[in-house]
Amino acid sequence: MPRPKNPNNQYFNQKVEDAVCAYLNTTDQVEREKHFRIIYPALCKIAEVWYHKLKFSYSDDNMEDDMAGCVAWLVEKMDKFQCGKGTKAFSYYTVTAKFYYIQLSNKNYKYFQKNIPLSSMTENWDVENSDSEDNIKLESAQFLFDFIDYLNTNFDSIFPTRYKHFARIVLDTITNYEDIEDFRNRKVLQVIYKRGNISENEKTKINRAINIMISQLTLFKKRWLKDDSSMELLVKNYLTNEEKEIIKNTIRLGIKNNGATELARNFGVSIDIVMDYAKSI
Numbered sequence: 361m362p363r364p365k366n367p368n369n370q371y372f373n374q375k376v377e378d379a380v381c382a383y384l385n386t387t388d389q390v391e392r393e394k395h396f397r398i399i400y401p402a403l404c405k406i407a408e409v410w411y412h413k414l415k416f417s418y419s420d421d422n423m424e425d426d427m428a429g430c431v432a433w434l435v436e437k438m439d440k441f442q443c444g445k446g447t448k449a450f451s452y453y454t455v456t457a458k459f460y461y462i463q464l465s466n467k468n469y470k471y472f473q474k475n476i477p478l479s480s481m482t483e484n485w486d487v488e489n490s491d492s493e494d495n496i497k498l499e500s501a502q503f504l505f506d507f508i509d510y511l512n513t514n515f516d517s518i519f520p521t522r523y524k525h526f527a528r529i530v531l532d533t534i535t536n537y538e539d540i541e542d543f544r545n546r547k548v549l550q551v552i553y554k555r556g557n558i559s560e561n562e563k564t565k566i567n568r569a570i571n572i573m574i575s576q577l578t579l580f581k582k583r584w585l586k587d588d589s590s591m592e593l594l595v596k597n598y599l600t601n602e603e604k605e606i607i608k609n610t611i612r613l614g615i616k617n618n619g620a621t622e623l624a625r626n627f628g629v630s631i632d633i634v635m636d637y638a639k640s641i
Contacts, residue, residue, distance in 0.1 A: 371405040372450040381443035403434045403453060410457045414465075426464065433460040451535040459505050506589070507580055508535055511573065513591045518576060519569065527569040529556035571621060571631055578628035596628045599637055603627050611638040 376399060383395035407430035411423065434453055441452045511518065511531055519527040533552045549566075552558070558566055579594040599607070603623075610619050611634070620638065624631040 372402045376402045377449050380449040403431050406453055406457045407431045414461045430457055430460045451532045455535055510580055510591050514593045517593050523569045526565045530569050574625045575628055575630055607638055
């Protein structure tokens, strides 16, 4: 059975992916221009799609200028993409576009606070709700962007070789999937399975890759909330005395779904560490 097409990136197909690598791997100006003519419409489409998906209240409503600025940003960042590292160009430029719009919205928000009087707003404009919704959306999008950047930066160190292929499928999916609050959400899992053409036998490997991401997510969020923007690999391969006590009172070996995965997620360690300790009690 042929792999189903992803409706989100039909405009950024394999021809565009190949053109990106060909563009980056040559210094011949004529060749670069030829490849750029293939790439440019796809970058414009990314800018258009994510302008509408990440539309925030704080905007000067100049859609054409905002999208043109995003395309210019994508072109400027083209050379930063590394071919052959496992990441799709589509995923990289999608994240880059999201980041541009997040930064633009932050800039517009600060300008709005300083320069726009409340009297200029329409009667049905709700200050409190708009502030709250936009701040939540901005913070969530920024966190997801930073976490994806962290995973890509440390990909080879985080994932064992046997899970790398499946981790890349998950990572490419969450890069282009909005409002993910739980990697184990059934709807998200179905998208991952379909996108990667995952068989029943391979689902356990997808779940293992997700568990590793979740362990990293717990550690990364603690650092991120402290405004630490470093991309250094986070490793926690130990359990505190309090965590060990929780395991003693929770885990019952031999019982299916005994809570080990949830504990590993909460402690920020791999499930193997939890299970190894449970077996040693």
